Amino acid sequence: MGGVSLQPEMEEESSDLQLEEDFLKKLKDKYCCKLKEDIRCTLERVIEQENKTIWRDRETPEKDEGFLHSQFPMDIWTNLKGSIVGSAAIDAQLKQKVISSCLQELKDFPKRFEAGFRLHCSALQPEPIWTEYQITYINSFTALQQHMEGYRDTCPAEVEDLKKETDGLIFRLSQGLEVQFKEDVELYLRRMITRKWLTDDDDFKQLSRRTELLSKHCALMRPPHNQDFASRLHYHVVQEYIGQLMKKNFSCKNQRHERAASKIRKQWEELRDLFEEMNSAHEWLYDVGDELSVIVEQKNKRDIKNHLETLVKHYPDFCKKHLVAVLYFRGLIRGREHQLILQKFTELKKTQGRADEDKSHVLFRDMQIPAKTDCFSHLPFSCLSSLLPDN
Structure with a gap:
């Protein structure tokens, strides 16, 4: 191979392996x-x-x-x-x-x-x-x-x-878990704030039992989904429970309003404890049951107008039609005090305005209110003061 006769051929061949450019x-x-x-x-x-x-x-x-x-x-x-x-x-x-x-x-x-x-x-x-x-x-x-x-x-x-x-x-x-829970509690929530509810605890016990099970499930879910999940269902339970009060299913007459207010407060405390345990982010929902109970439990209807300000401040979407429904449940349907309460509420809403309204704190806006059946309840007090007696 080292012979002189072979050297020209070796020089013509490259000893490097040539690869394609994009190999x-x-x-x-x-x-x-x-x-x-x-x-x-x-x-x-x-x-x-x-x-x-x-x-x-x-x-x-x-x-x-x-x-x-x-x-x-x-x-x-x-x-x-x-x-x-x-x-x-x-x-x-x-x-x-x-x-x-x-x-x-x-x-x-x-x-x-x-x-x-x-x-x-x-x-x-x-x-x-x-x-x-x-x-x-x-x-x-x-x-x-x-x-x-x-x-x-x-x-x-x-x-x-x-x-x-x-x-x-x-x-x-x-979403599948949420739908399942909502279906499980739908019947029991629909039976809240009814005539039967006032004397029978079975439906609330079923609601509470299913909410306890929800709490156990949330404990098995990792953050941040556990809190998000609990918060959404907390909102659902609160809106549906309070929504029953707005439906005017019955009116607490003959002093039953005090017993009804006590029952709402007791049940609300139980639900609040469960959702606190789940670490719900909707802390602003914890007080609504108590604040409505204060209105319902007043022995003297004249004192109701003194307990509206906190509710108006904490829940700016609470409107006149919602107050009328609460008063109906309380057993106060018309009359002089009814109109004075609405008048006070209107003044508070004007004073409060929209300055403090938190768009994320919307609870009452989408609650269904039955069509008006009392044509006198929304007339100005000046038109009724000489016509209607107090209840």
Whole structure:
């Protein structure tokens, strides 16, 4: 080979291996495509494993630090992290492509998981195990999203796309729990502030029992979803309970108003304690039952107008029609004092104005009020003072 006759040929051949200009790019693309296929298979196995170990035999979910959880978010994160760390050892650019590929494939996982979950478990609702599963996956997909947030600086668009999908699933699971609770308590809430309610505690006991169960479920849900969930249902229970008072189902005559006010206060305290235990963010709702009870319990109807200011201040959407309904429940339907109370209320509303109104504190606005049946109750006092006796 060292002969002189061979040297010209050797000089014409380059000893360096020549690669296509985009060879590395194609190689990286092929690697990422294969990686996405592997991830897709891994995620399918996650769903299959969840069915095999949990759904098929209706197994109770595990707990971690007192919260229901599944192991798959950690398994997924560990699997993806291994691929990402391995690619980083080869090339920084490859690492970014791998992270992007992982997140792109993971984006469709929440919907695929939800489809599998509903296919295998929807027949369980409304059994307690169905509720536990929903809470488990609210917690699990929250954890999965938190794991992936670590890649937001590298791939912000992909992380945000994944977040939209996980948030969507968490919302649908939470909504399912809310609908279930509302259906469970609908009948009992509708029976509040009625003639039967005044002498029978059974319906409230059922409402309280279901609210206690709700509290136990909230304790199994991780922040921040537990507080958001409890707050929404706190608002629902308050609005429906007070809404029954606005429907003019009956009027407390013959001194029954004091017993009714005492009952509202006692029940309100029980409900308030339950939602405080759930850490509801709607602290502004805690006082409304007591403030309405103060109006209802007054022995002397002349004293009612002295207890309106706090209610007007705390609940600026409390209007004249709501006060008329409360007075009706109190047994005060018309007459001189009725008109004086409304007159005082109008003055307070004008003084209060809208300066202190908090748009987020809306409670009474959407409550249904029955059509007026008393054509005299809203006439000016000057038109009635000489015509109507006091009640």
